[in-house]
Amino acid sequence: MAVKEIVKYPSPILEKKCKEVVKFDQQLATLLDDMYDTMVAADGVGIAAPQIGVDLQVAVIDMGDGQEVIELINPEVVAIGGSEIDIEGCLSFPNLFGEVERPYYVKVEAQERNGSIYEIEAEDYTARALLHEIDHLNGVLFNTKIKRIVTLEELEAMEEEIEMLDERQGEEA
16 A cells, blocks of 8 residues: 655644544545554554544554454443553654553454454453554653653663573573
8 A cells, every 4th residue: 555654743733533434335445554664664553544634533452462453443441440550652753752640451443444343352462552552542642741751872771682582591491
């Protein structure tokens, strides 16, 4: 499909509640495909329609690891549980990372590209990604939830530490 330009903060579209999708047609399918291509090209985990300048309740998440791509249309959080703090970033905020507290568990009701309704339950990092993207659709940005900014140097050090731990575990196996 097509890779779109990512809208950066402080664009006003990022802070408005998006419109509900009412037409489930080829135009919506193309939007979903373009969003996926844009997210992959930007090395993201998720992307919401306002991040490519589209005022619709649509988001795409790809956790990798062979998991199915999650397409969220008109999503609604129906249950949450627990709490955890972890580091987040956002395609609309290049080079900004911070510790954000979010529920550990989430249950979401959404629609598929054909309009059918489904539920998804998730924990940990997948729950975090779902909630981050749903926030985007409601005009809520992660920078308003940051408890502590994490520098690029800190983030790189954490990633190196994780790689070293993974290597050690591989040697022990």
